[in-house]
Amino acid sequence: MTPPLPRTVRAVDTAQLLELAQEAAMHSFSQRLPIDWLQEYLAEDATHYRS
Template sequence: MLSGVPRTVKAIDTAELIRLDAEAIAYGFNRNHGAGWLAEHAALEAVHYLRPVVVHRAGRRPEFSPHWRCMLLLTMRDGQEVFSLLDVWPGSFDRLPETLDSATERAIAYRLDYGGLPTCAQWASLNT
């Protein structure tokens, strides 16, 4: 689905999140967390949630365009949940398993949209 983003939320573990972040860095996507940052700060045993929201086009890297800008509900090592963004290649997102029921997806999407979560940058400014 390249004309729009999928209307879903996917749960991922920290290892998969780090892999997707490394892929975003390798592809030159704008929204990533920087090498090693998630391994240092994300809760290792947590489940995180990705929700695609925008089709993003990267003019300087047409071979990786379009891709999806995803909202990310990220759990930090101190247990706090934060909002972040991550650019994800559509094929990589599609390979993630669908594990959430529709009620859980709606609840996560609502928290991302209206939950008043601190941003990843706000958390980092207070905790690093």
């Protein structure tokens, strides 16, 4: 049995998160939320965590 890959969690700011979401959309990766929605509802000074 293959061991599971380790998961890395990174802290990113709102601008980085939006940039990552835009890049994912360009490559047709599955998105949970539309980028327009993210831009409208994310706090600009927040820290977000992604894996």
